[in-house]
Amino acid sequence: MDVLKLLEELEEIVESGSSIPFAQKVLIDKEEVLEIIKEVRIHLPDEVKQAQWIKEERQRILVEAQQEADAIIQEANEHIAAMVEEDEITKIARKQAEEITIQAQVGAKEMRLGARDYADDLLLQVENTLKEVAETIHNNRSELKGMK
Template sequence: MDVLKLLDELEDIIEDSSSIPLAGKIVLDKEEVLEVIKEIRIKLPDEVKQAEWIKEERQRILVEAQNEADNIVNEAKVHIEEMIDQDEITKKAQERAEEILSKAQKNAKEIRIGAREYADQILKEIQDKLKEINSTLEDNRNELKGLK
């Protein structure tokens, strides 16, 4: 950037200037310093305009890239949704899954009912056996009482 070079030149002029002892001041060539400042003023507007243009162009490119990325993402989403909605395999798989689930629930219910009926039948048989044993015990006790 030319302005930076001119500023470096201005800095060199100040550094190379004669200093006044004990005053902390320097002697500058007024014409030389004013000439560098004039060149800076001439160059500065062009470089500021160029920097502004670069900034605006960068922003425009970023916005354009973001818009393009958003469009690509939206198109991909729409395409995926269409594929899912229209995919016959997916629909058939969903229907088949629902059938399997329904059959599994029905089978589970039948198994539960069958298990309860079986358990009830076993308990009834045990109850009948216990009644028979109880009756036998009662008969045996009565028989023992009669022997006394």
């Protein structure tokens, strides 16, 4: 018989006992009540032990669950940090790549302009030289014509 049933039985004995008029007191069978109390004492330690074990097991499960939750949160935070770091590294790499590309484009433009200016200078020199040669030829022809 479990403790709750024994307590219900004890309650029934008290409620069904003979009441003393004007006194809020009840006459009960002492032996019957003592026997129920004895059985409660016998059963109670087992149930208290079981309740204590359940409480301890519950606490252990809660601690394990909290530890597992903490580990999951830690792992998630580490993963997020790694993703952020990768994202930052990617951003830095893209920025550096853009800077290198811009520098290369500027360098190529400067080289094109420099090559064009150099070619223009060479052509100007050739043009001037050709003008001088043409003028010399013209002068020489004029001298030849004047010798007749």
